[in-house]
Amino acid sequence: MSRRRRIYEGKAKVLFEGPEPGTLVQYFKDDATAFNNQKKGTITGKGVLNNRISEYLMIKLNEIGVPTHFMRRLNMREQLIRQVEIIPIEVVVRNVAAGSLAKRLGIPDGTQLPRSIVEFYYKKDELGDPMVSDEHITAFGWASPHELEDIMALALRVNDYLSGLFLGIGLKLIDFKLEFGRLWDHDELRIVLADEISPDNCRLWDVRTNEKMDKDRFRQDLGKVEEAYQEVARRLGILAEAATASDTASSNVTSISEKE
Numbered sequence: 120m121s122r123r124r125r126i127y128e129g130k131a132k133v134l135f136e137g138p139e140p141g142t143l144v145q146y147f148k149d150d151a152t153a154f155n156n157q158k159k160g161t162i163t164g165k166g167v168l169n170n171r172i173s174e175y176l177m178i179k180l181n182e183i184g185v186p187t188h189f190m191r192r193l194n195m196r197e198q199l200i201r202q203v204e205i206i207p208i209e210v211v212v213r214n215v216a217a218g219s220l221a222k223r224l225g226i227p228d229g230t231q232l233p234r235s236i237v238e239f240y241y242k243k244d245e246l247g248d249p250m251v252s253d254e255h256i257t258a259f260g261w262a263s264p265h266e267l268e269d270i271m272a273l274a275l276r277v278n279d280y281l282s283g284l285f286l287g288i289g290l291k292l293i294d295f296k297l298e299f300g301r302l303w304d305h306d307e308l309r310i311v312l313a314d315e316i317s318p319d320n321c322r323l324w325d326v327r328t329n330e331k332m333d334k335d336r337f338r339q340d341l342g343k344v345e346e347a348y349q350e351v352a353r354r355l356g357i358l359a360e361a362a363t364a365s366d367t368a369s370s371n372v373t374s375i376s377e378k379e
């Protein structure tokens with residue numbers, strides 16, 4: 120792990136001071152948590168895979184004009200990012216009912232939603248990240264109305280793009296969570312996509328079999344968690360062709376990380 124000064128440690132990632140002012144190093148751990156920290160575990164090789172998957176998706180999003188904090192991948196577990204002021208809101212976009220929405224509204228899992236739905240949650244672990252509305256966000260000053268407009272537009276754009284990208288590799292993007300930050304860019308404060316995009320914060324179901332290929336395998340003890348993350352990476356063309364879902368390559372993947 121990096122010997123730089125540790126700025127912040129989250130559940131799945133650590134942020135270190137970057138090599139230049141305004142930059143940070145984002146380190147991806149294998150630790151996994153669910154149900155507001157009540158379930159804890161390790162998914163071997165997850166950090167390496169999420170670093171790669173998130174790099175790939177952030178670069179693709181950058182290419183279509185979605186500003187992100189991502190600069191470049193440094194090694195198997197670390198990426199260089201721009202330091203941003205994180206907006207304390209989790210933005211969830213849903214296409215198909217699952218998880219908390221299915222439970223809260225009594226809609227069967229897997230029901231196609233009439234249209235994409237955007238939800239906001241206040242990032243506050245002690246409160247279990249309560250759902251909030253745009254009114255709470257602007258009234259409490261977590262984001263301005265203009266920033267919130269940008270966030271909504273970016274979230275829907277990301278959803279359209281990623282839905283198509285995943286469909287192209289036989290995966291349905293059921294829902295996902297994004298985080299945004301503020302960044303000074305040429306004397307202008309801009310909203311940029313931050314955090315990560317990976318099977319830790321997306322629900323991805325196989326188009327043909329509806330098999331879950333994401334963190335729900337850990338949440339629901341479905342087994343083959345590493346294999347699912349690996350299969351997502353493989354379909355994205357990030358893992359070598361040789362690596363198949365049945366490989367025990369997660370350990371290989373981690374061992375590569377120690378060499379880099």
Ligand code: UDP
Nearest residue numbers: 211217218219220294295296319320321322
């Ligand atoms: N999610 C996340 N972090 C959270 C809560 C949710 O990344 O703290 C993601 C989750 O992986 C899913 C989407 O946001 O893809 C919607 O999650 P949901 O509200 O259904 O909550 P959950 O079922 O995970 O409790």
